[in-house]
Amino acid sequence: MSITLNLPQPPHHRPLDAPAASVTPVAAAAAAEAGVWWVYQSADAVGNHGSWSNIVPERGFDVLRIDPADRTSPQAAGGTAVRLVFDFGRGPWAGVVVASEPGYWGDRPGPGFDLARYRVLAFRARGLAGGESIRVKAAVAGDQPFGDQAALPVDAGWITLGSDWREYRIDTDGRDLSRVVTSFMVVANDKHNPSGRATVFLADIRWETGR
Amino acid sequence: MRRRDFLAAAAVAAMAPRPVRAAGSPSFLGYLQGDRPAMIAYVPTGFDPRRPPAAPWPADALRADLMALRPAFDGLVLYAFREDVTPGTLEQAADLGYRAVLLGIWEPNSEAEIAGTAALLRRWSDRLALAVVIGNEGINDARYRIEDLASARDRLRALAGATGAAVPVTTSEPAGDYGWPPLRAFGDFLAPNIHPAIDQQRLDPEAAVAWVRARADAIARTAGRPVLVKETGLPNGGGERHMPQRQRAFWAAWLAQGRITRIERPGTFVSFAAAFEAFDAPWKAEQLRDPVEGHWGLLTAGRQPYPAFAAWAEAAAGR
Numbered sequence: 001m002s003i004t005l006n007l008p009q010p011p012h013h014r015p016l017d018a019p020a021a022s023v024t025p026v027a028a029a030a031a032a033e034a035g036v037w038w039v040y041q042s043a044d045a046v047g048n049h050g051s052w053s054n055i056v057p058e059r060g061f062d063v064l065r066i067d068p069a070d071r072t073s074p075q076a077a078g079g080t081a082v083r084l085v086f087d088f089g090r091g092p093w094a095g096v097v098v099a100s101e102p103g104y105w106g107d108r109p110g111p112g113f114d115l116a117r118y119r120v121l122a123f124r125a126r127g128l129a130g131g132e133s134i135r136v137k138a139a140v141a142g143d144q145p146f147g148d149q150a151a152l153p154v155d156a157g158w159i160t161l162g163s164d165w166r167e168y169r170i171d172t173d174g175r176d177l178s179r180v181v182t183s184f185m186v187v188a189n190d191k192h193n194p195s196g197r198a199t200v201f202l203a204d205i206r207w208e209t210g211r
Numbered sequence: 212m213r214r215r216d217f218l219a220a221a222a223v224a225a226m227a228p229r230p231v232r233a234a235g236s237p238s239f240l241g242y243l244q245g246d247r248p249a250m251i252a253y254v255p256t257g258f259d260p261r262r263p264p265a266a267p268w269p270a271d272a273l274r275a276d277l278m279a280l281r282p283a284f285d286g287l288v289l290y291a292f293r294e295d296v297t298p299g300t301l302e303q304a305a306d307l308g309y310r311a312v313l314l315g316i317w318e319p320n321s322e323a324e325i326a327g328t329a330a331l332l333r334r335w336s337d338r339l340a341l342a343v344v345i346g347n348e349g350i351n352d353a354r355y356r357i358e359d360l361a362s363a364r365d366r367l368r369a370l371a372g373a374t375g376a377a378v379p380v381t382t383s384e385p386a387g388d389y390g391w392p393p394l395r396a397f398g399d400f401l402a403p404n405i406h407p408a409i410d411q412q413r414l415d416p417e418a419a420v421a422w423v424r425a426r427a428d429a430i431a432r433t434a435g436r437p438v439l440v441k442e443t444g445l446p447n448g449g450g451e452r453h454m455p456q457r458q459r460a461f462w463a464a465w466l467a468q469g470r471i472t473r474i475e476r477p478g479t480f481v482s483f484a485a486a487f488e489a490f491d492a493p494w495k496a497e498q499l500r501d502p503v504e505g506h507w508g509l510l511t512a513g514r515q516p517y518p519a520f521a522a523w524a525e526a527a528a529g530r
Contacts, residue, residue: 133353137390143411143426151429155390157357158350173392191353 035209037118039098039184040202043069043080049113050183052082054097054105063087063094073126073165073201081203088190088197095187097140104181106147112179118207121154121170121184128199130163133192137185139175148182150175158192161200183207237340239379240400240437242286242311243482248470249527250286250311252442252488253277255296256512259494264295273303279514280489283523285310286340288441288485290347291317292327301335311340313402313441313485319346319355319363329367332375342379343367344402344441350384350394357393364398383441386410386426395434403430404442404487408503412452416445416460420468427481428472435476442487447517449496449503458509459518462486466526486523490514 038047052068055061063086070083086094100111121138136156141147156170184205188198242248254260255268256276277287277300287304289297289312297314304312314331316324328343335341345363349355360382368376379399386405389395405426407419414422423443431438445461446453465483472481491512496505509520516524 139390140387142429143422152433153387153390155388155392157391157393158353173390189351189353191351194353 037207039205050098051102053102054099056095060094063091081201084200086188086198093189097182098184100181106141106144106181112181115177115180120208123205124203126165127161132161132198134188140182149179239340239342242340248484249284250485251284252288256490268296288313290315292324314343316345319359329370332371336374346382389430400437402439402441417464420464431474431481439482444487446503446506449506455517462519462522
Protein backbone atom coordinates (compact mmCIF):
# COMPACT_ATOMS: atom_id res chain seq x y z
CA MET A 1 0.00 0.00 0.00
CA SER A 2 1.42 3.35 -0.94
CA ILE A 3 1.01 6.01 1.70
CA THR A 4 1.75 9.61 0.94
CA LEU A 5 2.15 12.72 3.02
CA ASN A 6 0.22 14.75 0.49
CA LEU A 7 -2.26 17.39 1.49
CA PRO A 8 -5.25 18.55 -0.46
CA GLN A 9 -4.44 21.71 -2.31
CA PRO A 10 -7.39 24.01 -2.74
CA PRO A 11 -6.64 27.04 -4.87
CA HIS A 12 -5.83 29.27 -1.92
CA HIS A 13 -3.49 26.79 -0.30
CA ARG A 14 0.20 26.76 -1.09
CA PRO A 15 1.47 23.54 -2.64
CA LEU A 16 3.61 21.34 -0.48
CA ASP A 17 6.76 19.66 -1.58
CA ALA A 18 6.70 16.93 1.01
CA PRO A 19 8.34 13.77 -0.22
CA ALA A 20 6.09 10.85 -0.80
CA ALA A 21 6.78 7.85 1.40
CA SER A 22 5.82 4.34 0.57
CA VAL A 23 5.41 1.45 2.96
CA THR A 24 6.80 -1.85 1.94
CA PRO A 25 5.39 -5.03 3.47
CA VAL A 26 8.84 -5.83 4.87
CA ALA A 27 9.18 -2.47 6.60
CA ALA A 28 5.66 -2.65 7.97
CA ALA A 29 6.15 -6.15 9.27
CA ALA A 30 9.44 -5.24 10.94
CA ALA A 31 7.88 -2.26 12.65
CA ALA A 32 4.94 -4.34 13.80
CA GLU A 33 7.24 -6.95 15.25
CA ALA A 34 9.04 -4.26 17.19
CA GLY A 35 5.71 -3.24 18.72
CA VAL A 36 5.65 0.14 17.02
CA TRP A 37 3.40 1.41 14.24
CA TRP A 38 4.49 4.73 12.87
CA VAL A 39 2.20 7.56 11.93
CA TYR A 40 5.18 9.83 11.43
CA GLN A 41 8.77 8.85 11.98
CA SER A 42 10.34 11.45 9.73
CA ALA A 43 9.30 13.04 6.48
CA ASP A 44 10.99 10.46 4.27
CA ALA A 45 10.61 7.38 6.48
CA VAL A 46 9.28 4.31 4.74
CA GLY A 47 7.28 3.33 7.83
CA ASN A 48 4.94 6.32 7.88
CA HIS A 49 1.23 5.60 7.66
CA GLY A 50 -1.65 7.79 6.59
CA SER A 51 -2.18 11.12 4.96
CA TRP A 52 -2.08 14.53 6.67
CA SER A 53 -4.96 15.54 4.51
CA ASN A 54 -8.14 16.06 6.49
CA ILE A 55 -8.33 19.64 7.66
CA VAL A 56 -11.12 20.72 9.99
CA PRO A 57 -13.31 22.69 9.86
CA GLU A 58 -14.04 23.20 6.17
CA ARG A 59 -12.34 26.59 6.24
CA GLY A 60 -9.53 25.33 8.41
CA PHE A 61 -7.07 25.94 5.56
CA ASP A 62 -7.42 29.62 6.35
CA VAL A 63 -6.22 29.02 9.89
CA LEU A 64 -3.72 26.19 9.70
CA ARG A 65 -0.57 25.77 7.64
CA ILE A 66 1.28 22.47 7.72
CA ASP A 67 4.85 21.64 6.86
CA PRO A 68 5.37 17.89 7.19
CA ALA A 69 9.12 18.12 6.60
CA ASP A 70 10.20 20.90 8.91
CA ARG A 71 13.93 21.00 9.68
CA THR A 72 14.00 24.11 11.85
CA SER A 73 13.61 22.16 15.06
CA PRO A 74 16.79 20.11 14.95
CA GLN A 75 16.21 18.07 18.08
CA ALA A 76 13.61 16.01 16.28
CA ALA A 77 15.02 12.49 16.47
CA GLY A 78 14.18 11.62 12.89
CA GLY A 79 15.66 14.83 11.58
CA THR A 80 12.33 16.33 10.59
CA ALA A 81 9.15 17.31 12.34
CA VAL A 82 5.63 18.25 11.37
CA ARG A 83 5.24 21.99 11.86
CA LEU A 84 1.74 23.36 12.40
CA VAL A 85 1.17 27.10 12.31
CA PHE A 86 -2.20 28.27 13.58
CA ASP A 87 -3.37 31.81 12.87
CA PHE A 88 -6.52 32.38 14.89
CA GLY A 89 -7.01 35.78 13.37
CA ARG A 90 -8.46 33.82 10.45
CA GLY A 91 -10.78 31.57 12.43
CA PRO A 92 -11.41 30.37 15.97
CA TRP A 93 -10.08 26.85 15.60
CA ALA A 94 -8.57 24.33 13.22
CA GLY A 95 -7.03 20.91 13.17
CA VAL A 96 -5.67 18.17 10.98
CA VAL A 97 -6.52 14.50 10.92
CA VAL A 98 -4.17 11.84 9.58
CA ALA A 99 -6.47 9.68 7.47
CA SER A 100 -5.99 6.21 6.05
CA GLU A 101 -6.23 7.75 2.58
CA PRO A 102 -6.40 11.38 1.52
CA GLY A 103 -9.71 12.98 2.35
CA TYR A 104 -11.23 9.80 3.73
CA TRP A 105 -13.59 10.00 6.72
CA GLY A 106 -15.19 6.56 6.68
CA ASP A 107 -18.38 7.76 5.05
CA ARG A 108 -18.00 5.08 2.33
CA PRO A 109 -16.05 1.84 2.04
CA GLY A 110 -12.33 2.50 2.18
CA PRO A 111 -9.06 1.52 3.81
CA GLY A 112 -8.46 1.22 7.52
CA PHE A 113 -5.66 -0.02 9.73
CA ASP A 114 -5.89 -2.83 12.25
CA LEU A 115 -4.23 -1.43 15.35
CA ALA A 116 -5.99 -3.73 17.81
CA ARG A 117 -2.75 -4.83 19.43
CA TYR A 118 -1.56 -1.33 20.26
CA ARG A 119 -2.17 0.20 23.67
CA VAL A 120 -0.45 3.58 23.61
CA LEU A 121 -0.44 6.53 21.24
CA ALA A 122 2.90 8.27 21.77
CA PHE A 123 4.49 11.35 20.25
CA ARG A 124 6.90 14.16 20.97
CA ALA A 125 5.90 17.78 20.78
CA ARG A 126 7.06 21.31 21.49
CA GLY A 127 5.82 24.80 20.93
CA LEU A 128 7.81 27.56 19.30
CA ALA A 129 7.50 29.81 22.34
CA GLY A 130 6.23 27.38 24.94
CA GLY A 131 2.74 27.63 26.39
CA GLU A 132 0.92 26.66 23.21
CA SER A 133 -2.08 24.38 23.84
CA ILE A 134 -3.22 21.56 21.58
CA ARG A 135 -5.61 18.67 21.85
CA VAL A 136 -4.56 15.31 20.45
CA LYS A 137 -7.03 12.60 19.58
CA ALA A 138 -7.26 9.53 17.39
CA ALA A 139 -10.05 7.35 16.04
CA VAL A 140 -12.31 10.37 15.70
CA ALA A 141 -14.57 9.01 12.95
CA GLY A 142 -16.47 6.45 14.99
CA ASP A 143 -19.73 8.11 13.98
CA GLN A 144 -19.31 7.22 10.32
CA PRO A 145 -20.66 4.03 8.74
CA PHE A 146 -17.20 2.89 7.61
CA GLY A 147 -15.25 4.91 10.13
CA ASP A 148 -13.18 3.97 13.14
CA GLN A 149 -14.35 0.91 15.01
CA ALA A 150 -13.97 2.75 18.32
CA ALA A 151 -17.22 4.52 19.15
CA LEU A 152 -15.42 7.33 21.00
CA PRO A 153 -12.01 8.80 20.22
CA VAL A 154 -8.80 8.22 22.08
CA ASP A 155 -8.34 11.66 23.63
CA ALA A 156 -5.43 13.22 25.54
CA GLY A 157 -7.37 16.28 26.63
CA TRP A 158 -5.73 19.69 26.33
CA ILE A 159 -1.95 19.68 26.50
CA THR A 160 0.15 22.76 27.19
CA LEU A 161 3.47 22.45 25.43
CA GLY A 162 6.88 23.56 26.53
CA SER A 163 9.47 25.15 24.27
CA ASP A 164 11.54 22.00 24.62
CA TRP A 165 10.73 18.61 23.16
CA ARG A 166 8.65 16.46 25.49
CA GLU A 167 7.24 12.97 25.14
CA TYR A 168 3.50 12.37 25.52
CA ARG A 169 1.82 9.00 25.90
CA ILE A 170 -1.92 8.40 25.69
CA ASP A 171 -3.43 5.17 26.92
CA THR A 172 -5.97 3.85 24.46
CA ASP A 173 -8.35 3.23 27.33
CA GLY A 174 -9.66 -0.07 26.03
CA ARG A 175 -10.83 1.27 22.69
CA ASP A 176 -11.53 -1.17 19.88
CA LEU A 177 -8.81 -0.31 17.37
CA SER A 178 -9.47 -3.18 14.99
CA ARG A 179 -10.25 -0.62 12.31
CA VAL A 180 -8.66 2.83 12.44
CA VAL A 181 -9.18 5.33 9.65
CA THR A 182 -8.03 8.39 11.62
CA SER A 183 -4.80 7.43 13.33
CA PHE A 184 -3.89 10.87 14.68
CA MET A 185 -5.55 14.26 15.10
CA VAL A 186 -4.38 17.54 16.51
CA VAL A 187 -6.58 20.58 17.05
CA ALA A 188 -6.13 23.97 18.65
CA ASN A 189 -8.35 26.95 19.27
CA ASP A 190 -8.09 30.61 20.08
CA LYS A 191 -9.41 30.25 23.62
CA HIS A 192 -6.51 28.01 24.58
CA ASN A 193 -4.06 30.15 22.63
CA PRO A 194 -5.04 33.71 23.48
CA SER A 195 -2.02 35.22 21.74
CA GLY A 196 -3.82 34.46 18.50
CA ARG A 197 -1.07 32.34 16.98
CA ALA A 198 0.49 29.01 17.81
CA THR A 199 3.39 27.22 16.15
CA VAL A 200 3.66 23.59 17.14
CA PHE A 201 6.15 20.88 16.22
CA LEU A 202 5.32 17.17 16.33
CA ALA A 203 7.63 14.21 15.87
CA ASP A 204 7.95 10.48 16.46
CA ILE A 205 4.21 9.89 16.31
CA ARG A 206 3.53 6.20 16.81
CA TRP A 207 1.35 3.53 18.30
CA GLU A 208 3.01 1.12 20.71
CA THR A 209 2.01 -2.26 22.04
CA GLY A 210 3.40 -1.60 25.53
CA ARG A 211 2.24 0.80 28.22
CA MET B 212 0.94 14.12 48.88
CA ARG B 213 3.00 11.04 49.71
CA ARG B 214 1.61 7.72 48.51
CA ARG B 215 0.93 6.46 52.05
CA ASP B 216 -0.95 9.66 52.91
CA PHE B 217 -2.88 9.39 49.69
CA LEU B 218 -3.94 5.83 50.43
CA ALA B 219 -4.98 6.78 53.95
CA ALA B 220 -7.01 9.70 52.65
CA ALA B 221 -8.58 7.48 50.02
CA ALA B 222 -9.55 4.94 52.66
CA VAL B 223 -11.17 7.63 54.80
CA ALA B 224 -12.99 8.98 51.78
CA ALA B 225 -14.25 5.51 50.92
CA MET B 226 -15.61 5.08 54.45
CA ALA B 227 -17.29 8.49 54.52
CA PRO B 228 -21.06 8.25 54.25
CA ARG B 229 -22.36 9.17 50.80
CA PRO B 230 -25.06 11.83 50.72
CA VAL B 231 -28.46 10.21 50.74
CA ARG B 232 -31.53 11.72 49.21
CA ALA B 233 -34.16 12.42 51.83
CA ALA B 234 -37.19 10.16 51.70
CA GLY B 235 -39.90 11.74 49.60
CA SER B 236 -37.63 14.19 47.80
CA PRO B 237 -38.08 13.96 44.05
CA SER B 238 -35.19 12.37 42.21
CA PHE B 239 -33.78 13.96 39.09
CA LEU B 240 -32.58 10.68 37.59
CA GLY B 241 -35.95 9.19 38.54
CA TYR B 242 -37.68 12.04 36.71
CA LEU B 243 -35.65 11.32 33.58
CA GLN B 244 -36.75 7.67 33.71
CA GLY B 245 -40.38 8.47 34.47
CA ASP B 246 -43.45 9.44 32.50
CA ARG B 247 -42.76 11.82 29.61
CA PRO B 248 -40.05 14.06 31.05
CA ALA B 249 -39.72 17.20 28.95
CA MET B 250 -36.98 19.72 29.65
CA ILE B 251 -36.14 22.91 27.81
CA ALA B 252 -33.02 25.05 28.01
CA TYR B 253 -34.19 28.35 29.40
CA VAL B 254 -32.88 31.89 29.50
CA PRO B 255 -35.53 34.59 30.10
CA THR B 256 -36.78 36.53 27.10
CA GLY B 257 -35.07 39.90 26.94
CA PHE B 258 -32.26 38.74 29.17
CA ASP B 259 -28.71 39.61 28.19
CA PRO B 260 -26.02 38.16 30.43
CA ARG B 261 -23.62 40.85 29.30
CA ARG B 262 -25.62 43.33 31.35
CA PRO B 263 -24.75 43.29 35.04
CA PRO B 264 -27.35 42.21 37.58
CA ALA B 265 -29.64 44.99 38.73
CA ALA B 266 -33.05 44.68 40.30
CA PRO B 267 -34.68 41.24 40.42
CA TRP B 268 -35.92 40.17 36.99
CA PRO B 269 -39.66 40.96 36.87
CA ALA B 270 -41.68 38.08 38.25
CA ASP B 271 -44.45 38.64 35.74
CA ALA B 272 -41.97 38.32 32.86
CA LEU B 273 -40.56 35.09 34.24
CA ARG B 274 -44.06 33.78 34.76
CA ALA B 275 -45.10 34.69 31.23
CA ASP B 276 -42.07 32.83 29.84
CA LEU B 277 -42.71 29.71 31.86
CA MET B 278 -46.44 29.74 31.13
CA ALA B 279 -45.68 29.90 27.43
CA LEU B 280 -43.46 26.83 27.75
CA ARG B 281 -45.61 24.84 30.14
CA PRO B 282 -47.96 23.22 27.56
CA ALA B 283 -44.96 21.30 26.24
CA PHE B 284 -42.40 21.19 29.05
CA ASP B 285 -42.26 20.38 32.73
CA GLY B 286 -38.53 20.77 33.28
CA LEU B 287 -35.91 23.47 32.80
CA VAL B 288 -32.23 23.44 31.95
CA LEU B 289 -30.44 26.51 33.31
CA TYR B 290 -26.90 27.73 32.71
CA ALA B 291 -25.94 29.98 35.58
CA PHE B 292 -26.93 31.20 38.99
CA ARG B 293 -27.82 34.86 38.96
CA GLU B 294 -29.29 36.33 42.13
CA ASP B 295 -31.53 38.62 40.07
CA VAL B 296 -32.98 35.81 37.95
CA THR B 297 -32.56 32.24 39.23
CA PRO B 298 -34.41 32.28 42.57
CA GLY B 299 -37.39 33.91 40.87
CA THR B 300 -37.28 31.35 38.09
CA LEU B 301 -37.57 28.48 40.55
CA GLU B 302 -40.38 30.24 42.44
CA GLN B 303 -42.39 30.51 39.25
CA ALA B 304 -41.48 27.04 38.03
CA ALA B 305 -42.61 25.39 41.24
CA ASP B 306 -45.82 27.41 41.23
CA LEU B 307 -46.60 26.44 37.63
CA GLY B 308 -46.12 22.74 38.25
CA TYR B 309 -42.74 22.19 36.71
CA ARG B 310 -41.28 18.97 38.01
CA ALA B 311 -37.54 19.23 37.42
CA VAL B 312 -34.75 21.78 37.05
CA LEU B 313 -31.18 21.21 36.00
CA LEU B 314 -29.54 24.14 37.76
CA GLY B 315 -26.45 25.67 36.20
CA ILE B 316 -23.21 27.08 37.53
CA TRP B 317 -21.53 28.96 34.71
CA GLU B 318 -18.31 29.78 36.49
CA PRO B 319 -17.14 26.94 38.74
CA ASN B 320 -14.73 29.22 40.56
CA SER B 321 -17.49 31.63 41.57
CA GLU B 322 -18.27 31.37 45.26
CA ALA B 323 -21.40 33.45 44.69
CA GLU B 324 -22.78 31.01 42.12
CA ILE B 325 -21.96 28.00 44.26
CA ALA B 326 -23.46 29.51 47.42
CA GLY B 327 -26.54 30.69 45.56
CA THR B 328 -27.06 27.27 44.00
CA ALA B 329 -26.60 25.58 47.38
CA ALA B 330 -29.30 27.83 48.81
CA LEU B 331 -31.67 26.78 46.01
CA LEU B 332 -30.93 23.12 46.71
CA ARG B 333 -31.73 23.61 50.39
CA ARG B 334 -34.94 25.39 49.59
CA TRP B 335 -36.36 23.41 46.67
CA SER B 336 -35.03 19.88 46.68
CA ASP B 337 -38.08 18.63 48.58
CA ARG B 338 -40.41 19.93 45.85
CA LEU B 339 -38.48 19.83 42.59
CA ALA B 340 -36.32 17.12 41.08
CA LEU B 341 -33.01 18.96 40.96
CA ALA B 342 -29.57 18.37 39.56
CA VAL B 343 -26.67 20.75 38.95
CA VAL B 344 -24.60 21.13 35.81
CA ILE B 345 -21.30 22.71 36.81
CA GLY B 346 -19.91 24.53 33.81
CA ASN B 347 -20.84 24.49 30.15
CA GLU B 348 -18.18 23.86 27.49
CA GLY B 349 -15.68 25.74 29.61
CA ILE B 350 -12.92 23.15 29.38
CA ASN B 351 -13.01 23.44 25.60
CA ASP B 352 -13.20 27.22 25.94
CA ALA B 353 -10.34 27.40 28.45
CA ARG B 354 -12.51 29.07 31.07
CA TYR B 355 -11.70 26.48 33.72
CA ARG B 356 -10.09 23.09 34.25
CA ILE B 357 -11.60 19.76 35.20
CA GLU B 358 -10.02 20.17 38.63
CA ASP B 359 -12.12 23.29 39.14
CA LEU B 360 -15.27 21.26 38.59
CA ALA B 361 -14.36 18.84 41.36
CA SER B 362 -13.63 21.71 43.73
CA ALA B 363 -16.95 23.35 42.89
CA ARG B 364 -18.81 20.08 43.44
CA ASP B 365 -17.20 19.55 46.82
CA ARG B 366 -17.88 23.12 47.88
CA LEU B 367 -21.49 22.87 46.70
CA ARG B 368 -22.07 19.71 48.67
CA ALA B 369 -20.51 21.19 51.75
CA LEU B 370 -22.93 24.11 51.57
CA ALA B 371 -26.06 22.34 50.41
CA GLY B 372 -27.11 20.55 53.55
CA ALA B 373 -28.01 16.90 53.87
CA THR B 374 -30.77 16.89 51.27
CA GLY B 375 -29.12 19.18 48.78
CA ALA B 376 -25.84 17.31 48.97
CA ALA B 377 -27.53 14.23 47.51
CA VAL B 378 -28.53 16.09 44.36
CA PRO B 379 -26.68 14.70 41.31
CA VAL B 380 -24.10 16.85 39.59
CA THR B 381 -22.63 16.79 36.12
CA THR B 382 -20.81 18.98 33.63
CA SER B 383 -21.28 19.55 29.94
CA GLU B 384 -18.89 19.56 27.00
CA PRO B 385 -19.26 18.92 23.26
CA ALA B 386 -19.92 15.25 22.54
CA GLY B 387 -16.66 14.83 20.66
CA ASP B 388 -14.68 15.45 23.83
CA TYR B 389 -16.13 12.52 25.80
CA GLY B 390 -13.31 10.27 24.72
CA TRP B 391 -11.27 11.98 27.44
CA PRO B 392 -11.50 9.71 30.51
CA PRO B 393 -11.52 12.46 33.19
CA LEU B 394 -14.56 14.03 31.57
CA ARG B 395 -16.45 10.72 31.54
CA ALA B 396 -15.52 10.15 35.18
CA PHE B 397 -16.85 13.45 36.50
CA GLY B 398 -20.20 13.68 38.23
CA ASP B 399 -23.19 11.42 38.73
CA PHE B 400 -24.36 11.41 35.12
CA LEU B 401 -23.08 12.78 31.81
CA ALA B 402 -24.64 15.70 29.96
CA PRO B 403 -23.06 16.16 26.53
CA ASN B 404 -24.05 18.77 24.00
CA ILE B 405 -24.56 17.05 20.65
CA HIS B 406 -25.23 19.41 17.77
CA PRO B 407 -25.73 18.06 14.26
CA ALA B 408 -26.16 21.62 13.02
CA ILE B 409 -22.51 22.18 13.93
CA ASP B 410 -20.88 18.78 13.39
CA GLN B 411 -23.03 17.19 10.67
CA GLN B 412 -24.49 20.06 8.72
CA ARG B 413 -25.45 18.09 5.64
CA LEU B 414 -27.73 15.60 7.39
CA ASP B 415 -31.45 15.84 6.90
CA PRO B 416 -33.47 16.13 10.13
CA GLU B 417 -34.23 12.43 10.44
CA ALA B 418 -30.62 11.44 9.85
CA ALA B 419 -29.52 14.13 12.30
CA VAL B 420 -31.73 12.56 14.97
CA ALA B 421 -30.19 9.15 14.32
CA TRP B 422 -26.70 10.61 14.50
CA VAL B 423 -27.34 12.35 17.82
CA ARG B 424 -28.84 9.24 19.35
CA ALA B 425 -25.95 7.09 18.20
CA ARG B 426 -23.43 9.55 19.67
CA ALA B 427 -25.23 9.56 23.01
CA ASP B 428 -25.46 5.79 22.98
CA ALA B 429 -21.72 5.52 22.36
CA ILE B 430 -20.96 7.79 25.31
CA ALA B 431 -23.26 5.86 27.63
CA ARG B 432 -21.87 2.47 26.59
CA THR B 433 -18.28 3.59 26.90
CA ALA B 434 -18.81 5.32 30.24
CA GLY B 435 -21.30 2.86 31.69
CA ARG B 436 -23.16 5.80 33.18
CA PRO B 437 -26.45 7.62 32.63
CA VAL B 438 -26.44 10.23 29.89
CA LEU B 439 -28.76 13.17 29.37
CA VAL B 440 -28.41 14.78 25.94
CA LYS B 441 -28.38 18.26 27.39
CA GLU B 442 -28.30 20.25 24.16
CA THR B 443 -29.42 19.23 20.74
CA GLY B 444 -31.76 20.50 18.08
CA LEU B 445 -31.78 22.40 14.82
CA PRO B 446 -32.03 26.17 14.48
CA ASN B 447 -35.08 27.79 12.93
CA GLY B 448 -33.13 30.39 10.96
CA GLY B 449 -29.91 32.34 10.69
CA GLY B 450 -28.57 30.29 7.80
CA GLU B 451 -29.56 29.08 4.37
CA ARG B 452 -30.50 25.56 5.44
CA HIS B 453 -32.10 26.49 8.73
CA MET B 454 -35.87 26.76 8.57
CA PRO B 455 -38.75 26.32 11.03
CA GLN B 456 -40.04 23.26 9.15
CA ARG B 457 -36.68 21.52 9.38
CA GLN B 458 -36.62 22.28 13.08
CA ARG B 459 -40.06 20.77 13.48
CA ALA B 460 -39.10 17.71 11.45
CA PHE B 461 -36.12 17.15 13.73
CA TRP B 462 -38.17 17.28 16.91
CA ALA B 463 -40.99 15.19 15.49
CA ALA B 464 -38.52 12.46 14.54
CA TRP B 465 -36.80 12.83 17.90
CA LEU B 466 -39.96 12.41 19.93
CA ALA B 467 -41.19 9.53 17.80
CA GLN B 468 -38.23 7.46 18.98
CA GLY B 469 -38.93 7.80 22.68
CA ARG B 470 -37.30 9.69 25.49
CA ILE B 471 -35.15 6.99 26.98
CA THR B 472 -32.92 4.14 25.85
CA ARG B 473 -31.72 1.65 28.41
CA ILE B 474 -28.22 0.28 28.03
CA GLU B 475 -27.42 -3.30 29.02
CA ARG B 476 -25.49 -2.18 32.08
CA PRO B 477 -27.03 -1.59 35.51
CA GLY B 478 -28.22 1.95 36.02
CA THR B 479 -27.17 3.04 32.56
CA PHE B 480 -29.56 4.82 30.24
CA VAL B 481 -29.70 7.65 27.74
CA SER B 482 -32.32 10.33 28.25
CA PHE B 483 -33.58 12.25 25.26
CA ALA B 484 -35.79 14.48 27.38
CA ALA B 485 -34.16 17.87 26.78
CA ALA B 486 -34.65 20.37 23.97
CA PHE B 487 -32.45 23.29 23.03
CA GLU B 488 -33.71 25.96 23.53
CA ALA B 489 -36.75 27.89 24.72
CA PHE B 490 -36.59 31.31 23.09
CA ASP B 491 -34.61 32.93 20.31
CA ALA B 492 -31.75 34.88 21.85
CA PRO B 493 -30.62 37.80 19.69
CA TRP B 494 -27.90 38.73 22.18
CA LYS B 495 -26.16 35.46 21.53
CA ALA B 496 -25.96 36.04 17.79
CA GLU B 497 -24.42 39.42 18.52
CA GLN B 498 -21.98 38.14 21.10
CA LEU B 499 -20.82 35.15 19.07
CA ARG B 500 -21.00 36.97 15.72
CA ASP B 501 -23.02 34.13 14.26
CA PRO B 502 -26.63 34.70 13.21
CA VAL B 503 -27.51 31.04 13.78
CA GLU B 504 -26.83 31.44 17.49
CA GLY B 505 -29.83 33.71 17.82
CA HIS B 506 -32.21 31.19 16.24
CA TRP B 507 -32.30 28.07 18.35
CA GLY B 508 -35.63 28.91 19.98
CA LEU B 509 -38.74 26.79 19.88
CA LEU B 510 -40.43 30.12 20.43
CA THR B 511 -39.54 33.59 19.26
CA ALA B 512 -38.12 36.20 21.59
CA GLY B 513 -41.71 37.46 21.69
CA ARG B 514 -42.95 34.07 23.00
CA GLN B 515 -44.62 33.07 19.73
CA PRO B 516 -44.21 29.36 19.02
CA TYR B 517 -42.46 27.96 15.98
CA PRO B 518 -43.93 24.76 14.49
CA ALA B 519 -41.42 22.69 16.47
CA PHE B 520 -43.05 23.72 19.71
CA ALA B 521 -46.23 21.98 18.63
CA ALA B 522 -44.34 18.70 18.31
CA TRP B 523 -43.40 18.85 21.99
CA ALA B 524 -46.85 20.11 23.03
CA GLU B 525 -48.55 17.27 21.18
CA ALA B 526 -46.21 14.77 22.79
CA ALA B 527 -46.96 16.23 26.22
CA ALA B 528 -50.67 15.88 25.57
CA GLY B 529 -50.19 12.27 24.47
CA ARG B 530 -51.34 12.95 20.93
